Amino acid sequence: MKEKIREIQAEIPGLKLTDVEVNEVAHNLELLETMLKRLDEIDVTNLEPTVVFTRREE
Amino acid sequence: MMNISEHTLATLAEDIRSGRSSPVSILEEVLERIDAINPKLNAYILLLRDRAIREAKEMEDEAKQGRFKGPLHGIPISLKDSLMTKGIRTTAGSKLLADWIPDKDAVVVEKLRTGGAITVGKTNLHEWAKGSSTLNPFFGSTKNAWGVDRIPGGSSGGSATAVAASLCFGSVGTDAAGSVRMPAALCGVVGIKPTFGRIAHFGVVPGSGSWSLDTVGLLTKTAEDAAIMLDAISGPDPRDKSSLIVPPLGVLDLELDLEGAKVGVVKGSLFDASSKEVRQSIDMAAKILEKLGMIVEEVEIEHLPYASAIWSTISRTEAWASHEASIKNKPEGYSRSILTRVILGKYIGGHHYLKAQRARGLLIREFDEAIKGRDCLIAPSTPIPAPTIEEYKTGYHDVDGRKEEVGGVYSFLGSWTIPFNLTGQPTISVPCGFSSDGMPLGLQIAGKPYEESKVLAIAHQYEKASGFLNKRNPI
Numbered sequence: 001m002k003e004k005i006r007e008i009q010a011e012i013p014g015l016k017l018t019d020v021e022v023n024e025v026a027h028n029l030e031l032l033e034t035m036l037k038r039l040d041e042i043d044v045t046n047l048e049p050t051v052v053f054t055r056r057e058e
Numbered sequence: 059m060m061n062i063s064e065h066t067l068a069t070l071a072e073d074i075r076s077g078r079s080s081p082v083s084i085l086e087e088v089l090e091r092i093d094a095i096n097p098k099l100n101a102y103i104l105l106l107r108d109r110a111i112r113e114a115k116e117m118e119d120e121a122k123q124g125r126f127k128g129p130l131h132g133i134p135i136s137l138k139d140s141l142m143t144k145g146i147r148t149t150a151g152s153k154l155l156a157d158w159i160p161d162k163d164a165v166v167v168e169k170l171r172t173g174g175a176i177t178v179g180k181t182n183l184h185e186w187a188k189g190s191s192t193l194n195p196f197f198g199s200t201k202n203a204w205g206v207d208r209i210p211g212g213s214s215g216g217s218a219t220a221v222a223a224s225l226c227f228g229s230v231g232t233d234a235a236g237s238v239r240m241p242a243a244l245c246g247v248v249g250i251k252p253t254f255g256r257i258a259h260f261g262v263v264p265g266s267g268s269w270s271l272d273t274v275g276l277l278t279k280t281a282e283d284a285a286i287m288l289d290a291i292s293g294p295d296p297r298d299k300s301s302l303i304v305p306p307l308g309v310l311d312l313e314l315d316l317e318g319a320k321v322g323v324v325k326g327s328l329f330d331a332s333s334k335e336v337r338q339s340i341d342m343a344a345k346i347l348e349k350l351g352m353i354v355e356e357v358e359i360e361h362l363p364y365a366s367a368i369w370s371t372i373s374r375t376e377a378w379a380s381h382e383a384s385i386k387n388k389p390e391g392y393s394r395s396i397l398t399r400v401i402l403g404k405y406i407g408g409h410h411y412l413k414a415q416r417a418r419g420l421l422i423r424e425f426d427e428a429i430k431g432r433d434c435l436i437a438p439s440t441p442i443p444a445p446t447i448e449e450y451k452t453g454y455h456d457v458d459g460r461k462e463e464v465g466g467v468y469s470f471l472g473s474w475t476i477p478f479n480l481t482g483q484p485t486i487s488v489p490c491g492f493s494s495d496g497m498p499l500g501l502q503i504a505g506k507p508y509e510e511s512k513v514l515a516i517a518h519q520y521e522k523a524s525g526f527l528n529k530r531n532p533i
Contacts, residue, residue, distance in 0.1 A: 008404070012385060025401070028398055039417065040413075042361065044420065
């Protein structure tokens with residue numbers, strides 16, 4: 001998690017996170033991992049991606 | 059004329075057409091209310107006073123000559139500030155766009171003007187329409203008209219508050235996770251998210267909401283008002299391809315015979331996790347629908363508890379895709395709370411995005427099965443009533459002795475609305491009761507794709523039977 005936060009800060013030089021914000025990002029990343037694990041529980045074999053929603057912004 | 063706050067869009071339209079009232083006198087009363095009340099609520103972040111007065115005079119002149127542009131002729135409405143307005147500042151609630159003046163109108167703005175509506179102002183929203191509180195660090199916090207210590211919900215919180223406080227008689231919002239229906243429920247008004255593509259999306263600020271989940275929606279006092287506005291602004295536009303494949307809206311018959319109509323009330327673990335008062339309000343709504351002659355049965359949707367994971371994966375990926383360049387170049391243009399959410403999309407791989415879109419197909423299939431042979435599904439609009447501003451900032455709300463996250467990146471507040479963004483079907487939220495501390499609760503009525511007419515008829519007849527519309531907020 002710390003490595004990811006360092007990566008974020010390296011990629012966005014103008015971003016200076018406080019300790020509290022670093023903890024918030026770490027918490028959010030943990031939640032994201034939980035969400036992705038939950039997504040992996042779904043069996044999507046033989047399902048096509050939803051492509052009915054087409055849209056173009058100009 | 060009766061007190062302006064007792065009116066609905068429909069009654070005002072009738073008064074204008076019959077000559078009992080005039081666009082200028084109505085606007086004057088609305089502007090007086092805004093001057094008195096908006097400083098407490100911060101529903102509007104930009105007032106278009108002079109322009110509105112000029113337009114009202116034009117509408118009045120035309121009305122005197124017996125010429126009416128349509129049912130919205132002379133009606134004061136508002137626009138969420140994520141809808142582009144030509145020559146008028148449009149911020150999307152973001153510091154980055156604080157001085158941006160678009161050179162074009164959104165399709166809905168064009169249609170409202172053609173229909174004779176008068177835009178009173180632009181309403182506050184959660185920054186980039188990416189949150190559920192409308193506590194905006196750049197343009198101030200919007201307060202709930204039922205309790206100024208409460209959030210109004212979001213992201214169209216300014217629109218919901220403006221309608222609830224009679225600071226306009228209809229507002230246009232956008233809904234990618236419940237951003238119309240959730241604030242409507244928390245503020246005791248009606249919010250409709252029509253079928254994906256029903257209202258052309260062109261002119262909604264790119265990067266606000268979510269690319270494949272966002273729909274333009276409406277906030278009004280009644281389902282009848284929502285029907286009037288929807289009729290005026292729906293329809294295809296070549297600048298939004300998804301609007302081209304949607305069949306015409308057809309005639310909206312709010313008095314449709316619903317005797318024997320079949321209703322599925324969505325139960326399961328998500329229902330069980332909602333507060334006791336919310337569950338009771340839905341059971342009571344089901345009884346009212348039965349009294350109206352409808353047949354109510356319980357349904358369960360197997361993968362409904364996964365909706366949040368599917369939605370989050372899609373939404374976060376799309377947010378990062380929209381904002382990556384500007385976050386890297388101007389991180390100071392974002393609040394830390396939004397920046398630290400949007401950045402999550404960086405860590406979602408293409409395979410997970412694709413998997414979420416496939417799982418979305420699974421959810422659509424299961425909702426199709428649940429509604430097959432039925433006329434609508436009903437569910438809570440939110441699992442809890444409006445949290446306090448303090449709770450939102452702290453991040454947690456007590457739900458019958460259990461702590462749920464309401465302020466963070468995966469808000470519990472949107473758990474009932476996001477499934478219908480994934481399915482794209484038309485869904486309306488109507489008031490269905492109050493919590494023990496007097497905060498409004500909402501009922502969602504979801505129809506089959508393109509069946510807005512039936513959804514509105516059920517909502518309208520439920521509203522009349524329930525009597526909740528007659529309750530007035532303290533403002």
